[in-house]
Amino acid sequence: MLIRNAPDLTEAHVTPREAYLDRRRFLIGSAGAALGAALLPAAAAAAPLAGIKSPYSTTDKPSSLSDITTYNNFYEFGTDKADPAAYAGKLTLSPWSVKVDGLVNKPGTFALEDFVKHYAIEERIYRHRCVEAWSMVIPWLGFPLSEVIKRADPQGSAKYVAFETLVRPSEMPGQSAFFPALTWPYVEGLRLDEAMHPLAILATGLYGETLPAQNGAPLRLVVPWKYGFKGIKSIVRISLVEKQPATSWNMENAQEYGFYSNVNPQVDHPRWSQATERRIGAGLFAGRQKTLMFNGYADQVAQLYSGMDLRANF
C-alpha cells in the first residue's frame, strides 16, 4: 500500500480543532446558508462531530477507521473497493442541497445546513453487512430518517420513500466511465414503515468526524438490517411516492437483488451463500462468522415483515 507523506506541510497549516468547531457553530447558527456554504471549504476535510449515545448501538467492537474509509463500494467512483478513497476527494461537498418532494405537504429544496440543523446528532454503532458476505461495525453519526419524513408532512397516499444520489460525472469517474457499471443516478427506496423505523438513520458522520466522501458524504442512508447497498450515498433527493420505486441493483440484476434486500442467512445470493460472513479487520485467520437474521436486528424489525414470504420478497 502506498502511503504518501506531505513533508512540506507543518503543524501551522492545520486548522486547530477549536477554531474549526467554532466556525461550524457559527455556520450552523447563521441564517445565511448561502454565505455559510460559500465559507465552507470545498471537499471539506473531516471535522469533529459529536453525537449523543444511543441505546440502539451495538456493543460489537467498531472496525478501524482505516478499514471503514478504504474498503468501500461506491460505484460512482469506480468498481474497485479502493477507488472511492482514491477518487472521492474531488467531490465538491459544499454547497450541497437536498430536495424533498413527492407526496408531502412541505416540499422544498434545502441547503444541507438548513436540512440537518433541525436534528440532534446521535451516535449509532451498527453492524454493516454487505451483500458480498463481508461485514464491519461502523460508529455512524446521524439522525432518524423518521424525523425528516415527519417534518415533510407526508400525505396519506404516500407508501414508499425514494432516494437519489448526485449525478456529477465531472467529479465522479464511475459516472463518466466508458463502461458504466450501473445506471445513474443511483436510486434506492424503502417502504414507508421501514423508513419510519427508529433504526433507519441518515448519517452525516462516523467516528466522531464528518462523513468522509467515500462513505457517502455529506448525507447517506443507513438501514442496518438490510444489505449495505440499500444505504444510498451522497443523497440529493428524497421523494415520498405511492408505488414501489425502482432501485439501482434491482434494475441491474433483478434475479440477484430484490427490493427488500434484508440480511437473511437463509436466502442465498445466487452466486454465494449468505449463511456466513467475513468480518473485515478480524485478520487473515479469523475465518467466517454466522450471519444473523436481519443482521442481528430481528427483535426490532421482524414484525415489519410478518406474513411475508422472504424468499419471494428477498
Place this chain on the structure above:
Amino acid sequence: MSTASARTGSGPRFAVPNIPRILVYVAGLLPAAWLFYLAFTDQIGADPVAQLEWGLGLWALRLLIATLCITPLRQLFRINLLRYRRAVGLLSFYYVLMHLSVWVVLDRGLDLHAALTDILRRPYITIGMAAFVILVPLAITSNNWSIREMGGKAWAKLHKLVYAAVALGALHFIMIKKVWLVEPLVYATIVLMVLGFRLAWPYTGGRKKARKTA
C-alpha cells in the same frame, strides 16, 4: 516436439538465451511470495483474504495464458520458448492450487461442508473447481516419464484439455463480481485470441507450411 520448430515459419529465428529452468520457477513464484508477504504483514488492504485469493487467481490465469502463448510465438515469430512451457504450466497449476487452498482454509475457514456446498451450488465456483480438476491430470503427467509411458500422441491429446481449463478460468473470473468488469473481459479476450489462433492456424499459411514439411 523437438522437431516442431523446424517445420514452422520462415525468416530469421530469434535466439532465446538458455536460462536454467529453475530460474523460471523461482521468478514465477515471486508474485506469490510477495502476495503472501503483504497479506501476513497486513499491507494488502482491509480484506486480506479476498485480496490474496484475487491475486493468486489472477496470476494463475496469467501463467495459464502464458503457456498458451508459446505455440503462437513459435509459429508466428519463430521465438522458441518450448523448453520453458512445462515450467510455466506447472507454475500456473501451483497458483491455482494456492488460490484454492486460500479459499478453503482462510476464506471458508476449513468448513469443508460449506466449501462443498458452494462447489456444487454456485456456478462460478463450480466452473473454477472444474478448471482445477482438469488441470490435475495435466500437472501429474507433466514429466518425461509420463510422456514415455503414455506415448507422445496420447499425452499431447490429454494436454489439449488445457484449452478447456483456460476457458473455464476466464469465465470464472468474469462471473466473480456483481457487474461486468473491464479487467476480466480483457483477459477473456486474450484467451479467445490464443484459443482462436489454434483454430485459425491450419487455415492460414501455417497449414501449407506444416504439410510441406510434415
